[in-house]
Amino acid sequence: MHKFTVLLIEDEKSISDFTSRTLTSHNYRVVCASTGAEALSLASSLCPDIFLLDLGLPDMDGMEIIRSLRTWSGSPIIVVSARTLEDDKVRALDAGADDYLTKPFGTSELLARIRTSLRHSNKVNSDNGLPQHPYQAKGLKIDFFKRTITIHEEAVHLTPIEYKIVAFLAQNSGKVMTYSAVMNNVWGPYAESDNKILRVNMANIRRKLEKNPAQPVYIFTEVGVGYRMADDEEIS
Missing domain, CATH: 3.40.50.2300 (Response regulator)
Known part of the structure; x- marks a missing residue:
């Protein structure tokens, strides 16, 4: 079969x-x-x-x-x-x-x-377009309905823009999302082509999520291309 x-x-x-x-x-x-x-x-x-x-x-x-x-x-x-x-x-x-x-x-x-x-x-989404299950990987958990992020059950506080970036990457975990794809999702199709604002936000995100931002375990940079989020361990 x-x-x-x-x-x-x-x-x-x-x-x-x-x-x-x-x-x-x-x-x-x-x-x-x-x-x-x-x-x-x-x-x-x-x-x-x-x-x-x-x-x-x-x-x-x-x-x-x-x-x-x-x-x-x-x-x-x-x-x-x-x-x-x-x-x-x-x-x-x-x-x-x-x-x-x-x-x-x-x-x-x-x-x-x-x-x-x-x-x-094949991931089943709910009627409102959000994944039915939270994202989970290496102690990080993102609840898309509650819009909460925890690491080993400790709350992580992100700005609305930072949350939107992380949620988008998590919903596409394991896949490379180009800089323009992230910026279009977060700031809309008329976002400036310069990705400096994205890099600044990503640096702040890594400081909040990663134990060692220089050696990330959750969000990886594909140099010159975009970002890849660690694969969701809960997807079956």
Whole structure:
């Protein structure tokens, strides 16, 4: 009994074969596409649970595929690419990708990223759009209904803006959220492109949440890209 269907979009056969074997051995159903056109055709007929996408395809750019998929599909998209430039990561995430994994990658990391993305895509939200369960990780607990934050049951007092930043990252825990995504959520679509105000707020947040702000355990910086919140331990 297969758990989830993965559409693997990769034109290098050796990588495609290896990744397919790995995922199949972990009980995923894998369908492969080597071109963008083939991928879009399979996507509409299969409606896969998750996409693994290489950006450098022979017939079209991966960004085009992300934008096309996002017009109708909410399934997670994990970009798996040899492109290491921060701009490429930011563009892919802002276009609608959920995560970005740089080649070469380890099998354990790939499987972990897939599990995280699938958990979040299947997370049940309440009628008001808030997660039904509090966020919990490493002693940190965020109750979205009460708008409270505690660490080992000790209350943490954040400003409204600081809370909004942390809550947004927690609701997307385990995923990289770009600077522009955070700023749009907190300050709206007309926020200034300069992320200095975000960095100032993040420095204050870390002073309140982290035992050692220089070595964070809750909110990690993806340099030049954005922030990633530690994965929610309570999501099942």
